[in-house]
Each structure stands twice: as structure tokens, then as C-alpha cells.
Amino acid sequence: MDPFSTDAILIRRTEYGDHDLIITYFTRRMGRLSVMAKNAKLSVKRFAGALDPFSVMKIHCTWPKRKNRLPILNNVDIKTAFARIRTNAVNTGYASYWLEMVNAWMEEGKQDHELYDLLLHVLDGLNGGKMDVQALSLLFQIRFMSISGFNPTLSCCGICETPIDNISQGRITFDFAEGQLICNTCGAGSIRHGITVSKGTLKQLFWINGSDIGRAERLKFSPEAIVEGQRLLEAFIPCHIGRDMKSLVVLRRLRH
Numbered sequence: 001m002d003p004f005s006t007d008a009i010l011i012r013r014t015e016y017g018d019h020d021l022i023i024t025y026f027t028r029r030m031g032r033l034s035v036m037a038k039n040a041k042l043s044v045k046r047f048a049g050a051l052d053p054f055s056v057m058k059i060h061c062t063w064p065k066r067k068n069r070l071p072i073l074n075n076v077d078i079k080t081a082f083a084r085i086r087t088n089a090v091n092t093g094y095a096s097y098w099l100e101m102v103n104a105w106m107e108e109g110k111q112d113h114e115l116y117d118l119l120l121h122v123l124d125g126l127n128g129g130k131m132d133v134q135a136l137s138l139l140f141q142i143r144f145m146s147i148s149g150f151n152p153t154l155s156c157c158g159i160c161e162t163p164i165d166n167i168s169q170g171r172i173t174f175d176f177a178e179g180q181l182i183c184n185t186c187g188a189g190s191i192r193h194g195i196t197v198s199k200g201t202l203k204q205l206f207w208i209n210g211s212d213i214g215r216a217e218r219l220k221f222s223p224e225a226i227v228e229g230q231r232l233l234e235a236f237i238p239c240h241i242g243r244d245m246k247s248l249v250v251l252r253r254l255r256h
């Protein structure tokens with residue numbers, strides 16, 4: 001029974017039988033990891049405070065003797081509970097959406113330090129309440145896509161490569177299937193699954209993706225860019241992850 005420890009963010013928990021829980025974490029060392037918390041439903045004290053979503057902790061586990069069994073969670077050290085996120089329904093909605101993105105995208109056991117640090121950063125920002133939550137969500141989504149390799153083309157037409165400043169239209173079509181902008185000359189009219197986005201919004205999204213994260217956080221989005229950015233990214237991400245996201249349905253309801 002080899003022991004191991006790693007920093008981890010709690011993504012979800014599922015009941016298993018009458019006494020146990022299966023807990024899924026995004027870990028720093030091992031990517032997404034599901035572990036068995038034996039008797040967690042009975043012995044509340046043992047995992048006190050450690051079963052809440054968004055909590056960041058160091059988990060201590062052991063590999064079971066038998067193959068194809070989940071690691072056993074022995075105990076945890078809470079690092080930060082991010083408890084203020086859970087006191088606000090909309091903030092909880094955003095954090096749940098981010099976690100669902102990570103859970104849907106990450107492969108079990110594949111580490112991704114960059115994504116781990118990004119998630120930690122936005123959860124901390126959300127908990128601190130210093131940055132507008134909608135802007136924070138745009139920041140997370142656009143950077144999530146770069147890290148995951150989607151990296152949509154937002155600076156030029158994806159076909160003729162004309163930079164958006166040199167395209168004479170005010171709004172440019174984004175093609176969800178190809179993940180790129182298409183100018184009118186290149187046939188934007190024939191795109192079946194796309195939306196039009198203003199140049200101003202595209203520039204702001206492109207900028208927060210490429211800048212240092214500290215500077216990116218200080219960008220003041222125009223109200224139009226918030227709405228358009230949300231519409232673009234919240235449609236594009238499920239499309240590329242390849243499934244509908246329950247948390248997004250809830251988030252949309254909460255926002256209204």
C-alpha cells in the first residue's frame with residue numbers, strides 16, 4: 001500500500017453505498033483523480049470541512065493492493081476553504097461551471113500545472129471579490145481554451161488571415177465548428193453554426209488571453225464586451241468539449 005500526497009482542489013463528490021464517498025479532485029501532481037473516502041458519510045469529524053466543493057487541500061492517500069481500485073483517502077489538510085464563494089449563489093454558479101469544464105476536459109492522471117494554477121487563481125479572485133465575476137469568468141474561459149489547445153483565432157480571419165483592424169465590417173462572424181473568425185469576403189454568410197461579434201470585444205478577449213494575468217485582471221471590460229464575450233465563450237466551450245454542461249444551465253438561470 002504505497003502512500004502518496006498531493007495538493008488538490010475538490011471538484012465533485014458522489015455517494016457510494018451507505019457509508020462511502022467517491023471524491024474527484026483536480027490535483028497538482030496527478031491531474032484529475034478520483035479517490036474513495038471510506039466511511040466519510042459516517043465519520044464527519046475525520047473529513048471535517050474537507051468535503052466542500054472548491055476547497056483546496058493537501059490529500060494523503062494510499063494505493064490499494066488490488067488493481068483497478070480507487071486510491072483510498074486517508075486524511076486531508078485544508079489549505080483554503082474558499083468559503084466566501086459558497087455564500088453567494090451566482091458566485092457558486094460560476095465556480096461550478098469552471099469546475100465542470102475542468103472535470104470534463106481533464107484526463108484521469110494527466111497533470112497540468114498551468115491549468116491547476118489558473119483555476120486556483122480565479123477561485124482565489126472570486127473568493128476575494130475584488131474583480132467582477134463576469135470578467136473573471138471570461139479570463140478563465142479564454143485561458144482555459146489556450147491551455148487546452150483549442151485556442152480560437154480571434155485576431156484575424158481564419159481563412160484569408162486579414163487582421164481584424166483591416167476588415168471593413170464592424171462585426172465579424174465566429175464559426176463554432178472551426179473555432180475561427182470568417183470575414184464576409186471569405187463566406188461568413190454560409191456559416192451554419194456561428195455568431196457575430198464586435199471587433200472591440202474580440203480585441204479585449206485577445207488581449208486578456210495574451211497578457212500577464214495580473215495586468216489582464218485589471219482590464220475594464222465594456223458592458224457590451226461582457227455580454228458578447230459570455231455569449232461567444234459559453235457557446236464555444238461546450239461545443240468543443242463535446243457535451244452540454246449542466247452547470248451552465250443553472251448559471252444562466254441564476255444570472256437572470
Ligand SMILES: [Zn+2]
Binds near residue numbers: 160162182183185186
Ligand atoms: Zn477572410
